[in-house]
Amino acid sequence: MGYAMVMGEALIDLLEADLDGERVYRQAIGGAPLNVAVGVARLGGEARYAGTVGDDTLGDRIAGFLRDTGVGDRGVRRVPVPTTLAVTTFEGAEPTFTFYGEPPSYTLLAPADLDPAEVAGAAVLYAGSICLLRRPFLDAARAAWAVPGPLRVFDPNVRPTLLPGAAAVTALRDLVEEFFATADLVKLSAADAATLYGEPDPAAAAAHIRSLGAATVVVTDGARGAHLATADGAVTLPAPKVDAVDATGAGDSVMAALISRLLSEGGPTTPGHVDFALSVAGLVCERRGGATAMPTPADLAARWGIS
Template identity: 55%
Template sequence: MAGYAVVLGEALVDLLEEPAGDSVIYRPAVGGAPFNVAVGIARLGVRSEFLGSFGDDPWGPRLLRFLTDAGVGTGGTVTVPGAATTLAVTTFEGHEPTFRFYGDPPSYGLFDAPFVDADLVAGAGLLYCGSMCLLAPPVLAAARRAWAVPGPVRVFDPNVRPVVGLNPEVVAEFAATADLVKLSSADATALWGESPEAAAGRLLDLGAGAVVVTTGASGALVACRSGRVRVPAPPITAVDATGAGDATMAGLSWGILARGLPGDLGSWAVLTRVAVHVAGLVCESRGGAVSMPTLAELRARFVDLAV
């Protein structure tokens, strides 16, 4: 399957907590779930294009430059005068991050429907939408416009942030026509108070073509019409789980573009195995987008992985 990915969503700056003697410091890193996904796809060797809004402070150009340097197209982005780049203060329990977001209005929440390049979306092999940006009415309108464009494989990641808010109705709306929904077990709990199995069944009943639920160190649950299977995570030494779910989404998206949309449970399982290895490698470094691997790095780290 040829083509490129269009990724619509937020870009921001993560302030990552690190110990410094008896205190802590906060190290800035570019991020945002869709931003990470776009970078991850490009690093694996498939073209991706980013759609989103950016602040006009010093961080806005830095985020755009990072995308460009990673091979991500930025022709569909807008820079908003007077907007300050959203910050995500990130604290850790072990290697698991917790986020609090600062910026009102959020710089990523200013991308509206008229900004969507429908021709760019129509020519794509895959369209990604999701994450907390959909809580911003302009971005939700933009995502709905892009989602309605026929042609691309449609992948959706709720990637909910309870501290920002939840909208299960929006999740159901996009999941109903998605070829793939990727979510975490934490998303399933936050949205519906359900297990990964129950959440996967719910999403399939809504109309999703396939569902991948990441379950941290135990890997992922894969579900489609023909059944369900567990895919184990690789053994790693985790340092920082920031961006792990985004890396899984990038791996899945790359696989769909490189190999085609899986047609059965076995094919989904093979693709998901690659994706959780991408996530595992990301967890061995600090930060999200900065840790997204190339295909060569993935092969070098996991020599037994058929990729």
């Protein structure tokens, strides 16, 4: 089956909640790439994580959580800075993130920290998300992306609160298009596409990204489902009906599910793979938290009758 090498940020989400009428913040382990790695492992695939984690109590919790969930942690580097916090507020089930900690603990992975043989041996390499906004992590991601062998999957995971103005958006668009051009699979949300291109239509955004060189593009659109574009054509697939309480990690669970299918069945991504991913995301939306909400095959069988 092979393994997935997942690069990116790990941090602590502080999730806004109500406790006896008082607003509180519940701690949860998160970061989009970490969520993806945990999601792959929970679905039965082998995931290995590469990234930097603060050398503090919160970093200890993240490192322990990775071990407990079966994610390979040889690529984890501990760094002498406080673990980054993401304060998460909600409009309905949709989260908005504000980040605290300078320098961000997740940005300090350097090219020399990578094991090129481990990257080359992966069946799938994941890169993307907010860690690409800073060096040296960007240099490490570029170095891994240049290693031949794995299927390359990418998620820009745009966070508007980290983009102070039009120039920052333009710079991010140029950066992610560098990765789009050679990606085997790009997954992004309709909100990501709107920020990057001012394009609210998932089909138009997917067609544009494919024109840049991406082999397959999946654009998620919340309760409306997802749009899949490949060399064989394009199709929009509906999402299952759920009672969403927290969409934190839903997009990451889509990526995790798509990677799990790439590991078990190979490429290219099919409508069946996307249907499966939307079922995974639907279950995640019915739970609270990011990484801790990622389901197992038994969870999927119990909720949807699938595995």
